[in-house]
Amino acid sequence: MIVTAAVLLALGVLVYTLAVRPQDVSEPAPTSPADYLEERKTAITENLQDLQFEYGVGKLSETDYQETRREMQQELEEVERAGIGVEPASPAAKPAAATGTLCPHCGARFPQPLKFCGECGKPMTGGAA
Numbered sequence: 001m002i003v004t005a006a007v008l009l010a011l012g013v014l015v016y017t018l019a020v021r022p023q024d025v026s027e028p029a030p031t032s033p034a035d036y037l038e039e040r041k042t043a044i045t046e047n048l049q050d051l052q053f054e055y056g057v058g059k060l061s062e063t064d065y066q067e068t069r070r071e072m073q074q075e076l077e078e079v080e081r082a083g084i085g086v087e088p089a090s091p092a093a094k095p096a097a098a099t100g101t102l103c104p105h106c107g108a109r110f111p112q113p114l115k116f117c118g119e120c121g122k123p124m125t126g127g128a129a
Ligand SMILES: [Zn+2]
Pocket: 103, 104, 105, 106, 107, 108, 117, 118, 119, 120, 121, 122
């Protein structure tokens, strides 16, 4: 009885560990590139609305308004262009895994996964290998 319970407990821990680990590894990056672009688009759109409001209440001159608005629209277009071809991130296909490890601190690239960067010596916390 006790042995059976111990075996079941050990099996349970093993299954729990194996079942939970992969999710834990893929979870720390909830923001996909598509989400990030979407966030930026929302932020710029909100800024544009603020700008229009401020211009409406007379806080901005015509020139300032037109200039800032044009800059924001350009930024919005850039974000939209960058969004073309960016698909929602799937945990299975990460480009970093195929091309090696990229140091999040100095940007140095290495062919194999490393715990610490060979260039700047900081921990490589970004890679999910
Ligand atoms: Zn580095």
